[in-house]
Amino acid sequence: MDIIRILEEEEPFFKLLGLRLLELRRGYSKLELPYREEFTRRGKVIQGGIIFSAMDFAGAIATMTVNDGEDQVTQELKVSFLEPMFKGPFIVEGNVIRRGGSTVVVKTTFTDSEGKLGAIGLGTWILHKNKRVTK
Amino acid sequence: MDIIRILEEEEPFFKLLGLRLLELRRGYSKLELPYREEFTRRGKVIQGGIIFSAMDFAGAIATMTVNDGEDQVTQELKVSFLEPMFKGPFIVEGNVIRRGGSTVVVKTTFTDSEGKLGAIGLGTWILHKNKRVTK
Amino acid sequence: MDIIRILEEEEPFFKLLGLRLLELRRGYSKLELPYREEFTRRGKVIQGGIIFSAMDFAGAIATMTVNDGEDQVTQELKVSFLEPMFKGPFIVEGNVIRRGGSTVVVKTTFTDSEGKLGAIGLGTWILHKNKRVTK
């Protein structure tokens, strides 16, 4: 998969979140998310949906590195929110735990600029060998 | 809690997602999310992070209806994505399953304009009696 | 699938838990679990692992009712524990939320003899069309 091209051309929400790809290797992804006021909730801490979305991208991109098929989708993702996060930029990482025949399990983490862990996630991605998701 | 005021004044991401509150009663919330191209991923279907974010709001708002304290946070949320979603506007609902002393468990659903279930979530919110989350 | 035969002949843990199948129809299962002292933890309430195991069976059996293949496995299961449970016998139910091509998402509940909800679960089962899990 041409991950860079997909992110730039087909994932407008990646850009909307201001995400940047910092590192990429087989089974691993590392992203950076900026702190922006429009991403916050009461108390000016980062909104949970933003954290989840960034972790979903980190998990999806880690999955892409082990996907030799056409497409993939998030099947399920569970996130535990540990600490209020407000010291950006944030680091979001995806680590493939297991690549099965048609599914991939990924652990994700969300860390602030001082290295404090803000959220941890565990999710599953489904690989599509010969078809692409489309509306 | 003055839910309407909080959503309008303190939750910029609620507005950014174009969410509208359709219904609200004790233990229940119903929101509407528009279909917008910038919320899509490859294949022009709604991005998982958008679905999660809308469900997080539905769960949080349902929790607010049973929260007589100062604040609350999402503790954890697990979402299973069932079908690609592209027929908006979408309906997002939160149903309180149990209100405990300091936590609330909520079921959430995400449905398209034809009534097809696109995602289901199960999450926990923590109630803050006397403190507010702040950076 | 010959569900009754599988449970009786190939699932020793089903018997060990004293589970009884009360109801079975397409997309739905209802089991009964007895209260036994050896299933309890501190305070004589039912141990979480017993609750999870019973819900795993309820989900698996609900999945069997929509599985026209050879076998299936639990892919992931998340359980929220709501109340200490000690008034047996308990009712454990599985409700199929969605049957996809190769996976099934099921909601499960665990209720005491007075109808109080003790736990709620959300899980995914993988269908095996032509192969059986074996060691």
Place this chain on the structure above:
Amino acid sequence: MDIIRILEEEEPFFKLLGLRLLELRRGYSKLELPYREEFTRRGKVIQGGIIFSAMDFAGAIATMTVNDGEDQVTQELKVSFLEPMFKGPFIVEGNVIRRGGSTVVVKTTFTDSEGKLGAIGLGTWILHKNKRVTK
């Protein structure tokens, strides 16, 4: 907490599973689970409920090492099952990810005797400072 005494005197299911405590230090637990035919499902692989139960104990015991209160309960636990497990004895580990004021988030793993990862879990435990769960 006197963890050894609690496990031996108040947790009959710990004994029923044949669990053995191999290692214990602040924020970490390591258990051993034997392979027994009565713990298997179709195909003679370990039943999911047994895996969950062992991981629940590993998480609970890891939580006990950071709990200076009276009691605790599993709030929620999500397990992803990765591989059929049949080569025992199995190693079950709990690692505290975060110890908050009243909740603890723990990662758990289930590995066979050859080091293959069979399941991964992410859960939350609630700490009870001054009360004990009881029926």
